[in-house]
Amino acid sequence: MTGIGDCEATPESQGRLKTIRQSDLTGQMLVVTRNLRFANLRDMGASHTEKIFVTGHRGMVGSAVCRRLANTDCELLTATRKTLDLTKAEATDQYFETHRPNTVVFASAKVGGILANDKFPVEFLTENLTMAANAIKSAYRHGVKRFLFLGSTCIYPRDCPQPITESSLLSGPLEPTNEAYALAKIAGLKLCQYYRRQHGVTYHSAMPTNLYGPGDNYHPEHSHVLPALIRRFHQAKQVGQPHVQLWGTGQPRREFLHVDDLADAIVHLLSLESPPDWVNVGTGVDLTIRELAQLVAETVGYTGEIQTDPSRPDGTPVKCTDVTLLRESGWTHQIDLQQGLKDTYAAFRQEVDTGKLRSA
Numbered sequence: 001m002t003g004i005g006d007c008e009a010t011p012e013s014q015g016r017l018k019t020i021r022q023s024d025l026t027g028q029m030l031v032v033t034r035n036l037r038f039a040n041l042r043d044m045g046a047s048h049t050e051k052i053f054v055t056g057h058r059g060m061v062g063s064a065v066c067r068r069l070a071n072t073d074c075e076l077l078t079a080t081r082k083t084l085d086l087t088k089a090e091a092t093d094q095y096f097e098t099h100r101p102n103t104v105v106f107a108s109a110k111v112g113g114i115l116a117n118d119k120f121p122v123e124f125l126t127e128n129l130t131m132a133a134n135a136i137k138s139a140y141r142h143g144v145k146r147f148l149f150l151g152s153t154c155i156y157p158r159d160c161p162q163p164i165t166e167s168s169l170l171s172g173p174l175e176p177t178n179e180a181y182a183l184a185k186i187a188g189l190k191l192c193q194y195y196r197r198q199h200g201v202t203y204h205s206a207m208p209t210n211l212y213g214p215g216d217n218y219h220p221e222h223s224h225v226l227p228a229l230i231r232r233f234h235q236a237k238q239v240g241q242p243h244v245q246l247w248g249t250g251q252p253r254r255e256f257l258h259v260d261d262l263a264d265a266i267v268h269l270l271s272l273e274s275p276p277d278w279v280n281v282g283t284g285v286d287l288t289i290r291e292l293a294q295l296v297a298e299t300v301g302y303t304g305e306i307q308t309d310p311s312r313p314d315g316t317p318v319k320c321t322d323v324t325l326l327r328e329s330g331w332t333h334q335i336d337l338q339q340g341l342k343d344t345y346a347a348f349r350q351e352v353d354t355g356k357l358r359s360a
């Protein structure tokens with residue numbers, strides 16, 4: 001990527017921000033050994049069949065995981081919310097008893113923007129907590145040996161040192177606007193860790209940074225910054241709008257990961273015999289919102305002016321993950337932002353053309 005700063009942990013920053021490995025925290029050695037069973041998933045050439053239940057398979061993350069697993073020899077299990085509401089304990093248990101997956105990728109969640117999170121904390125906490133607890137408990141009860149729980153970097157304290165290391169968990173107050181959601185995710189992550197410690201099952205978690213890609217939500221008010229910019233620049237180009245205004249100064253720095261990279265990282269994590277209890281999944285590279293807007297404008301072909309509105313709030317100045325732990329385990333992202341944006345804009349146009357654009 002050109003012209004874009006990054007927040008990779010340089011030797012200098014590593015000296016400043018002590019990076020504590022999870023192996024230090026748990027006292028366990030992080031043994032990064034390929035599990036041959038799952039190596040099949042990556043190499044796509046074996047005969048063993050793994051039965052993997054991907055929850056939330058119609059969502060952005062779940063559908064990317066299914067696309068990735070479609071290239072392997074595993075048997076894929078999915079269920080819509082209508083078929084299996086994971087907030088219902090009995091139905092969840094029944095599903096596991098009937099279908100008997102070996103592995104679960106937990107990509108279901110009640111997600112929403114700042115407004116929804118702020119207005120309905122009860123629902124965000126209870127639904128996410130219940131879904132996670134039901135799925136993890138039923139998985140264990142029915143012999144699932146491997147469970148990968150998906151959280152997000154909102155689990156980390158609002159003011160934690162940058163780039164964010166895994167050891168920042170529970171080291172300070174959370175961002176109040178999504179505290180309820182984050183608490184549910186922390187509880188899910190911890191429940192996996194406790195099952196692993198108490199019962200010896202490999203239940204572990206991945207914490208992705210901001211994601212983008214096919215199947216994203218383009219709601220005019222509730223979408224995340226990157227899909228919101230794609231929509232706004234696309235519309236501005238269509239109507240010949242002379243300028244597009246960004247909220248705030250455009251100076252906050254953010255990190256973005258293509259959802260297909262996340263799906264690949266998930267398959268990688270499933271291939272590790274002893275994965276970390278939780279691990280950041282990101283690029284370790286950030287850029288300013290202004291730089292991001294410029295890239296989106298170029299991708300869309302918008303040639304008007306990009307303005308900022310400093311009277312609007314900026315939010316946290318920098319948010320970027322430290323991905324050292326994931327890199328040391330043998331995975332790094334493949335899709336750079338420029339290429340990812342091209343693919344995503346192509347998917348956006350196709351979703352518009354086929355009436356499948358998600359904006360709810």
Ligand code: NDP
Binds near residue numbers: 084107109110
């Ligand atoms: P989506 O909203 O796209 O998908 C959520 C999925 O969860 C949907 O398929 C939905 O099912 C399912 N679901 C919701 N409630 C229930 C329920 N009660 N029972 C069964 N299924 C349910 O979310 P994402 O794919 O974006 O997010 C998935 C995970 O990834 C979340 O944990 C999120 O925190 C994490 N993540 C996402 C990021 C992002 O930028 N998108 C960033 C970092 C983490 P249905 O389709 O049937 O309604």
